[in-house]
Amino acid sequence: MSMSFAPTRAERAEHLDVPAYTSALDTWLSARPDGLVGATSPLANTDSYMAATRSLMHDLYSSGWSRYGWPEEVGGFGGSILHRAAMWELLARHGVRGMAAFEHLEVLGPTLLALGPSEFVSEVFPRFLDGTQTWAQGFSEPDSGSDLGGLRTRAVPSAGGYTLTGRKIWTSWARFARWCLVLARTGPTESRHRGITALMVDMTAPGVDVRSISQSNGHDELAEVTFDAVEVPGGRILGDADGGWKVAMHVLGHERGTFAWFRQCFLQQTLLDSLPWSEPAADGLLSEAILDLASVRAMSLAALRAEHHGALLGPRAAFTKLLLCDAEKSLYDWVLGTDPDLAVDPFDGAALERRAGYLFSRIVTVYGGSQQMQLDTIAKQVLKLPT
Ligand SMILES: Cc1cc2nc3c(=O)[nH]c(=O)nc-3n(C[C@H](O)[C@H](O)[C@H](O)COP(=O)(O)OP(=O)(O)OC[C@H]3O[C@@H](n4cnc5c(N)ncnc54)[C@H](O)[C@@H]3O)c2cc1C
Known part of the structure; x- marks a missing residue:
């Protein structure tokens, strides 16, 4: 049963109250919309888990439920993190097994909103919420996991912004991601944590290569990502240059x-x-x-x-x-x-x-x-x- 409908203005105002939102969402989920049925069916592998969660997020967005808890400027309906907390708790109770790549809504989302260039974030964030464009987190490198301050992926200034070269590893959900938040060295090596910039990198850009890593539990959501002279436009810095x-x-x-x-x-x-x-x-x-x-x-x-x-x-x-x-x-x-x-x-x-x-x-x-x-x-x- 497809159950996508936009809430009325009155419903939106009513659902800013978290208990009212929780109760209405519970009722909606109890009618087993298509996206929920898919996300609670047996999942053969990482790809089907991701596809099912994407389609659940699409349903939740078009019906408005996943828009509570996020500001209107980025496609939300207002409200707070308590709405998001209630939504995922209910989804788990109704049989959804996990968040797949949408865990990055909670890991990266607040930082994108707090420190991001508002025009770019307003453009891309609604596509994250509706399930079409997910994000990955490119921090760890083969020789810099715990020692993040020693990372070597380098971004050098170019005509249009930066040229990014290096290697990231253990990048969760990179295979499915349209965007990656990459920590790159922009200062000299010895600048350690002071010479790092956070770049928002388009994973479809020329020079990006993603190789998945097979895990012992049968899944393969982790990946190694190589950036080979990838051009990153100047406006795609999160926070300040050297403020990564x-x-x-x-x-x-x-x-x-x-x-x-x-x-x-x-x-x-x-x-x-x-x-x-x-x-x-x-x-x-x-x-x-x-x-x-x-x-x-x-x-x-x-x-x-x-x-x-x-x-x-x-x-x-x-x-x-x-x-x-x-x-x-x-x-x-x-x-x-x-x-x-x-x-x-x-x-x-x-x-x-x-x-x-x-x-x-x-x-x-x-x-x-x-x-x-x-x-x-x-x-x-x-x-x-x-x-
Ligand atoms: C399931 C999973 C998902 C992940 N997803 C992501 C992701 O999406 N993006 C991303 O960037 N990274 C991701 N990571 C990588 C993760 O952040 C790193 O694996 C972690 O930071 C450890 O780094 P490392 O693997 O290089 O190990 P190392 O830093 O080499 O550490 C090896 C061991 O040495 C110990 N050690 C190291 N330094 C010290 C010290 N100074 N004092 C005491 N003990 C020390 C560590 O505790 C560890 O036991 C993921 C990892 C896993 C397992």
Whole structure:
């Protein structure tokens, strides 16, 4: 059933109230619109997961639901991050498995809006919201993951802007992305974090090459991206020239803080969905998973509220990220505890998905900055311990 309709002015005003929005969206989803049916059907691989999520986002945009929580200048209807938090929680409850590339709406979106050139962001952001043009995050390099200040991808001034040359790795969803937020060196190598600029790069430009990376869990959303003398127009700088570190910290504050809310929505649902397989022998693991999930839920809710009130989480987001890592790991320790054969012999599509989730949960301590780097951030920047 196709159910795309634009809300009336009165409905838009009413839905600025988060509980009213949540209840109306719940009713809409309960009628199982086409996009929801696709996104909750068995997903054979990364491509079908991405295609189904794209079409869900298209439905949510044309019906208006995904436009709440974003300002009108970028295609939104107003409201706050609490609308987005409610939307993804409901989607998880209605059976959607994850956000696919749209996780970058929450990782990159707030920074694009806060620091981006407003004309360009107003032009491209609605296409992100409606599912047609997604974004990727090009920070990590083969020799610069934890040590982001040492990155070597270089942007040199050219007639029209910059010429970009270098290599990024572990770039999530790059294969599907129309745009990539690339951190590039614009100062001398020894300038470290002071000589970095954040560029918004068109992934269809000549010289961009994306090679996907096969993961042990059967998915391939990660990629290695090469930029070979790619021309980037001068207006495509996010923040200031040589001000890329501030952009990176803004992004990481969201990736490690508010994003935990969006991720935990799906983890909570996995817990509920997996309960039928629970064995008494795994009750200890279950209680640990419940406690860890409750902790990350509480901390990420605090992050959402801080964002709602215009406060930046900054380095304190590292606490939330650590709790998210613990919760995801202990949830899947329990999932495996309920069915030890899962790791070696998954028996159907649902078991395969649980196994993929288990394997992914082993690497959550790495993305967005490794667990050791989060502890380092807390020690130095929050507790100000002597180094
Ligand atoms: C699923 C997934 C998705 C990702 N998506 C993206 C993405 O979209 N965009 C992007 O840019 N990157 C992405 N990454 C990359 C991720 O940010 C990096 O893998 C991470 O920052 C670690 O960098 P590295 O892999 O180079 O490891 P390294 O930096 O080489 O670290 C290796 C090990 O050494 C430890 N270590 C390093 N330095 C120190 C130190 N000073 N003190 C103590 N311990 C240290 C680390 O904790 C780690 O255990 C993703 C990674 C994963 C796993």
